[in-house]
Amino acid sequence: MAQVVTSHRGPVTGTATHKRKKRPFLLDLYSTAVGKKYVMGITGVAMMGFVLFHMIGNLKMYAGAAGLDHYAHFLQTLLYPLAPKGWVLWILRGGLISMLFLHLHAAWSLTRLNRHARPMKYQSKRDYQIANFASRTMRWTGIIVLAFLVWHLLDLTFGVVNSETGKMITHPGDEESVKAVYASIVYSFQRTPVAFFYVVANILLGIHLFHGAWSIFQSFGLNNPRFNSWTRAFATGFASIVVIGNVSFPIAVMAGIVG
Ligand code: HEM
Known part of the structure; x- marks a missing residue:
């Protein structure tokens, strides 16, 4: 009797077995590695802008308590009375949270995509000369x-680990009281382990920023070797400015320059 041969083979990869649903263009782009790299780049640039301006704003600390507290108050009442107090700040916070979420999601799904493309680890020793220290340590x-950011928010925004955060102060010449931000920073950095944690975390942030700033040019296809020295100078300069500024704050408090 003739035997019926049945094939259990699935369709060849890429065979159209059903009509694909059309997805919006941006979602379609995001499903590719290039799209995820764009998202990492764009959200990275936005957060680079935040850390730079956050550091520049915090330099007000060197102008004394009133200078910094008034600056924080200015941020909290941005566009007031055009917009109710705090609204613009919450919109900016919303943008920042979305950027962080997208950055993390793109990083996570790019890692998954890479693992999928190479499920086995490389068997031979890799030549990591091209991938420098900063790029290998991004994760x-x-x-x-x-983790630093979580502590930082619990410390200086929500005051869960800082009894001074949220207190109000009326500076000489002021009619209304403002949040005593300066006092809560000084209280925070007078705890030596906390100050050290800020220093170490900000140096690591610098390493992350250095490679991030450098990678943006690659993500957007602007890595022409002719501009390599420029991109390196930009990444080094940007990361150094942010780190030096940020690390100076805990050091200034520990040294008694600010207090
Ligand atoms: C030593 C360096 C830093 C100091 C002195 C500092 C200081 C502060 C202060 C005082 C606040 C609260 C402001 C307020 O309530 O009005 C704050 C909020 C915040 N900081 Fe920092 N910061 C530093 C570094 C950083 C870094 C490196 C990042 C990001 C990686 C960061 C991210 C944030 C965020 C996201 C907020 C919340 C902003 C908001 O809710 O309005 N900070 N920081």
């Missing part, structure tokens, strides 16, 4: 900076 510097 863990990112995770530590994220």
Whole structure:
């Protein structure tokens, strides 16, 4: 009797077995590695802008308590009375949270995509000369900076680990009281382990920023070797400015320059 041969083979990869649903263009782009790299780049640039301006704003600390507290108050009442107090700040916060979420999601799904493309680890020793120290450490510097951010918010925004955060102060010449931000920073950095944690976390942030700033040019296809020295100078300059500024704050408090 003739035997019926049945094939259990699935369709060849890429065979159209059903009509694909059309997705919006941006979602379609995001499903590709290039799209995810764009998202990492754009959200990275936005957050680079934030850390730079955050550091510049915090330099007001050197102008004394009133200078910094008034600056924080200015941010909290941005566009007032055009917009109710605090609204613009919350919109900016919303943008920042979305950027952080997208950056993390793109990083996570790019890692998954890479693992999928190469499920086995390389068997031979890799030549890591091309991938420098900063690029190999992106994941863990990112995770530590994220942990720092959680502590930082509990410390200086929500005051869960800082009894001075949220207190109000009326500076000489003022009619209304403002949030005593300066006092809460000084209180925070007078705790030596906390100050050290800020220093270490900000150095790691610098390493992350250095490679991030450098990678943006690659993500957007602007890595022409002719401009390599420029891109390196930009990444080095940007990361150094942010780190030097940020690290100076805990050091200034520990040294008694600010207090
Ligand atoms: C030593 C360096 C830093 C100092 C002295 C500092 C200081 C502060 C202060 C005082 C606040 C609260 C402001 C307020 O309530 O009005 C704050 C909020 C915040 N900081 Fe920092 N910061 C530093 C570094 C950083 C870094 C490196 C990042 C990001 C990686 C960061 C991200 C944030 C965020 C996201 C907020 C919340 C902003 C908001 O809710 O309005 N900070 N920081």
